[in-house]
Amino acid sequence: MRVTTRSRIKSPWLFHLNTGSCAGCDIEIVAALTPRYDVERLGCILVGSPRHADVLLVTGPVTRQMLPRFIRVYEQVPEPKVVVAVGTCAASGSPFIGSQMIEGPMDKIIPVDVYVVGCPPRPEAIVRGVVTAVKSKFG
């Protein structure tokens, strides 16, 4: 195994993008970083730039205004990358299906590796989603 692959598995760097979610999934992602769940002990860090990231955590049903920015951010994440769709909105667009402002669900736009469903999913579920994604793609 190459050193880069090994370090990617050991400490995946996350980047979080809100494409119009209600902030429910977003606070659960942050809650996963704080002392109760503390994913930093497992080597995960939430980074401020998509160019530093290995894993893209996306929340929300993609809104019309966010669509070009979403694609741009996706393209900025360097290969190999993993996309984790967090929340039911990201996975299927529900309950916003039928709205003219929604361009989702997400897998119509970009390839998604792991879906973490729930409204919102618990921090444990998000951690498990990231672990599954990293293992399946890099492992």
Next chain:
Amino acid sequence: MKMLMTDKSDGTKEIQMDYTRLRVPFGPVHPALKEPISLRITARKEEILDVDIMLGHVHRGIEALAENRNLVQALYLVERICGICSHSHTTCFIQALEEIGEIKPSERALYLRTLIFELERMHSHLFLLGIMAYEVGFDTLFMFTWHVRENVLDLFEEITGNRVHHSMNTTGGVRWDLPPHIVGKVSASMTSIEKSVKYIYDVFQDKTVEKRLYGVGELNYSEARELCVVGPTARGSGVNMDVRRDYPYAAYGELKKGFSVVVRESADAYARTEVRILELFESINIIRTILDELPNGPISTEESVLKLMRIIPEGETVSMVEAPRGELLYFVKTNGKEGLWRLKVRTPTIPNVLGLKPMLIGCEIADIPVTVASIDPCMACANRITLVDPDKGEAKVTDVSTLRRRGRKQ
């Protein structure tokens, strides 16, 4: 910014700086936390001259969608407007429906609604205090505050089964009762949370925090009235307003004596933070009163929700609640056929975001994160910033951590 280099007669070079206006787009989409927002800031040197605010990145067309849904579906849709104050949205919507349909929820149901409401205020305020600490550069306090917040989320999970979207409200009452063994847990939790909040208040009075927040982002009384800012943002500017006291709803009419409205006159970022900390103590008091005075009785009406939905006639009404961020207003017009003609939502962040303009003008670029966080706009944390040089047309991208470092140096 222009840099002019002139050669002097003695061979040395003299550098002259010509500070023209600098445009700083704050946002729009920045990836890290919560809702995207875009601020376009014009600055000279470090001083902010003008601010332009753009919204609408998370426009999901909920009002239009609600017109195509029936009343029960619309209840779960409005809950998804905001993940932090979801219970405020459903309470406001359900109150309007109950007024149109002349359905009277039982006393116990109203008390339970109020209980969840106050727990939600606590979780939201603790959330914001953590973000404030983070922006100030006090990561330990951020982690500690969020650790305390987890205790409130545990109570939500214990009572309703959910951490974020509680789905507590239903037409004519609430969905989950409060059994006696959970009452004990809630009151024990309140004791430990009160102790932690006292500690947080002590730390917020520390010199380093004071220095960072005092006199930053001032919004005086007349500006606050002009822009109609609401909630803790208004109360931090000396505006004495609170929907809970002025237009009581749910069980607040009976609990009126149990709490006071916290108002601060100093109108800066610290005042707004302090209002939130002191409101936490008020919330704890309200919850204790609720636990003591919880009346017996059913928690919802006997008819099924679907039956109730059918009997709601055509009508319209306005309903108001005090969400954690301020006054939340709904206009609801039903069509008498299980659906809605029109739904209009006015969330507290909209007037509060407009207050950012007078707050930021005259401040320094390093004060942007603290000021934006202090109004609790649901998008408090990191936003990437592009510094654009208008003369050269060059764009320099800084991430928020650079900006935060700049803020922390002061």
